[in-house]
Amino acid sequence: MEEKKQCKGCGGALPFVIGFVAALIAGWVLFPDLIYSKKIQPVRFSHKIHAEQGLDCASCHTFRDDGSFAGIPTNEKCAECHADVVGSDPAEKVYVEQYAKTGKEVPWLIYQYQPDNVIFSHKAHESLECTSCHPDMAKNDTPPVYYQNRLSGYSKQTMKMWKCERCHAENGVSNACHVCHK
Amino acid sequence: MSGHAVKEFKVTWGMVIDLDKCTGCGACMTACQVENNIAPMADASNKMRTLSWMLVFELSNKKAAPDAEIAYLPRPCMQCGNPACVPVCPVVATDKNEEGGIVSQIYPRCIGCRYCMAACPYHARYFNWEDPIFPKGMEKALSPNTSARPRGVVEKCNFCHTRFMKAKDKARQEGGNPEALADGAYMPACAEVCPTGAITFGDLKNPEHKVHELAKGENAFRLLEKLGLHPQVYYVSKREWVRKLGDNYAATGHAGAEKKHS
Numbered sequence: 161m162e163e164k165k166q167c168k169g170c171g172g173a174l175p176f177v178i179g180f181v182a183a184l185i186a187g188w189v190l191f192p193d194l195i196y197s198k199k200i201q202p203v204r205f206s207h208k209i210h211a212e213q214g215l216d217c218a219s220c221h222t223f224r225d226d227g228s229f230a231g232i233p234t235n236e237k238c239a240e241c242h243a244d245v246v247g248s249d250p251a252e253k254v255y256v257e258q259y260a261k262t263g264k265e266v267p268w269l270i271y272q273y274q275p276d277n278v279i280f281s282h283k284a285h286e287s288l289e290c291t292s293c294h295p296d297m298a299k300n301d302t303p304p305v306y307y308q309n310r311l312s313g314y315s316k317q318t319m320k321m322w323k324c325e326r327c328h329a330e331n332g333v334s335n336a337c338h339v340c341h342k
Numbered sequence: 343m344s345g346h347a348v349k350e351f352k353v354t355w356g357m358v359i360d361l362d363k364c365t366g367c368g369a370c371m372t373a374c375q376v377e378n379n380i381a382p383m384a385d386a387s388n389k390m391r392t393l394s395w396m397l398v399f400e401l402s403n404k405k406a407a408p409d410a411e412i413a414y415l416p417r418p419c420m421q422c423g424n425p426a427c428v429p430v431c432p433v434v435a436t437d438k439n440e441e442g443g444i445v446s447q448i449y450p451r452c453i454g455c456r457y458c459m460a461a462c463p464y465h466a467r468y469f470n471w472e473d474p475i476f477p478k479g480m481e482k483a484l485s486p487n488t489s490a491r492p493r494g495v496v497e498k499c500n501f502c503h504t505r506f507m508k509a510k511d512k513a514r515q516e517g518g519n520p521e522a523l524a525d526g527a528y529m530p531a532c533a534e535v536c537p538t539g540a541i542t543f544g545d546l547k548n549p550e551h552k553v554h555e556l557a558k559g560e561n562a563f564r565l566l567e568k569l570g571l572h573p574q575v576y577y578v579s580k581r582e583w584v585r586k587l588g589d590n591y592a593a594t595g596h597a598g599a600e601k602k603h604s
Contacts, residue, residue: 226508227515277450277489279504283511284520336440337448342489342504 196307196316202266203259204251204302211298217290229282232268235260269306271317279342293319348423348572351443353521355501356546356574357533358556359416361584363540364398366414370532370541371396374418377502377531378488381474393468395419395499396532403583413584415577416541418532419466419499420565421445423572427458427467435496441521443574444501452495459496463566464573467498501543502530525551546574563588 210220220233239260245253259266272294274280285293295304307316321340328335374380374396386392401413425438425445435451436458438444459467473493476484484490487504491497509528510520518524525544533543544551556562557576563585564573579585 223515225515227511227513228508275489277448279507281507281511283514286514334440336446337437337451338440338444338446338500338503341446341448342487342507 195310197310199269199306199308201269201303201306203255205255206249206251206301207297207303208299208301209247209249217297223283227281227283232270235263235265269308269315271304271306271315272319273315274318275314277341279340293323349438349443351441352547353441353523354423354443354546354574355421355506355528356544356553356557356576357418357501357530358542358553358562358576358578360540360542361401361413361415361577361579362581363538364414364416365538365540366398366400367537368398369535369537370416371398373531373535374499376483377485378499379474379484379490381476382480383472384475391471393470393497395466395468395497401584401587411581411583413579413581416532417464417466417565418501418530418575419445420464420571420573420575421501423574424570426461426463426569426571430457430461432457442506444503444506445498446503447496447498447500449489449491449495449497454494454496456496463569463571467496469496470494502532505530522548561585565589 220237222230224230242256242260245256324340325335371394378395380393397417399415399417401415403411421444428436428438433451433453436447456469470491470493474490506528509523513520513523529543533541542553542556544553546553546557548554561580562576562578564576565588567589577588
């Protein structure tokens with residue numbers, strides 16, 4: 161005797177909706193969470209405290225004499241103020257004891273680290289505000305979490321090519337390949 | 343790409359190579375390999391597979407002694423005004439669209455079809471048959487100026503383009519005009535290293551640059567000028583047989599087509 165399967169909803173819209181929602185959750189929530197490893201900076205550097213001392217971006221992030229950008233300052237620059245502990249923040253103590261006094265450079269994680277074939281000139285973009293591309297770090301007390309793509313090794317927060325191209329196009333600047341690539 | 347339109351730029355980087363000064367020492371080739379991170383090959387005897395953005399050729403007047411003469415001809419990419427390689431690229435990995443007139447090559451975009459290599463009459467383009475392998479310790483001496491290329495893409499001389507970008511940054515830092523660099527502010531590795539000063543480099547359109555006059559000299563010529571590709575690399579030789587070889591001397595019967603400055 162053949163028994164006819166009777167199951168309301170089995171062939172209807174409900175299983176489809178359930179599967180669809182599950183796929184959306186997997187693709188939009190679980191996978192992005194899995195693909196990026198989360199890292200925190202070796203020292204809890206507070207830009208906010210430094211900005212409150214009256215420092216601006218260029219006080220520490222300087223240009224070299226040849227016009228290249230020095231990026232994140234080295235111990236030499238930091239130790240101008242922090243050769244010894246000057247404040248009460250425990251993070252400063254960590255920096256002074258583990259890095260400044262031992263002469264070891266802090267292995268900062270660079271959010272904006274670009275692939276090898278990209279060339280970017282901070283000097284050419286000097287007339288823009290830092291915050292037109294970077295987050296407003298002056299208000300930032302704890303460095304944001306660094307998301308690293310487990311496959312490519314690149315940072316999630318890095319500037320994407322479409323952003324560079326859009327700004328160049330909007331401002332009538334050349335989008336020739338060699339303007340940004342080497 | 344329509345017809346034989348030569349793209350015009352306000353700044354046109356060009357090279358003038360004096361073949362009477364070139365001793366064929368090969369310093370330009372070495373400097374180029376170092377500047378552009380070209381890995382030494384395990385077996386470089388197969389010249390079909392070597393990478394040499396700058397290559398020195400030996401020319402001979404094919405006469406018996408005592409009339410025998412030789413000359414050496416360094417060959418970078420000619421950065422043609424009307425490049426043959428650009429319109430054939432199916433993925434726009436190579437283009438001539440930037441101020442200065444340097445023909446760009448974007449390695450991650452290149453699919454390795456090698457149409458451009460077939461199109462280039464100067465054989466200035468090279469294909470990576472192998473992944474670059476740098477001997478242990480050499481990776482510390484790699485230049486940050488050039489990105490490494492993987493197996494399967496085409497590469498070529500770009501007049502040490504990153505040096506151009508750096509020269510512009512320096513000009514900005516010093517309050518100069520990055521769009522009108524002084525003579526010598528931007529210099530490719532080969533021109534900088536040449537011990538006899540055979541290679542002169544500068545803006546062909548700027549009268550303050552030495553190449554401006556040199557390229558107009560009566561002994562100046564370009565390779566295969568009759569093809570109409572308008573190279574931005576000029577050669578100079580007082581010896582007529584050298585100048586004749588430069589144009590292969592077949593089409594017109596006299597050396598050098600019209601000398602047009604581009």
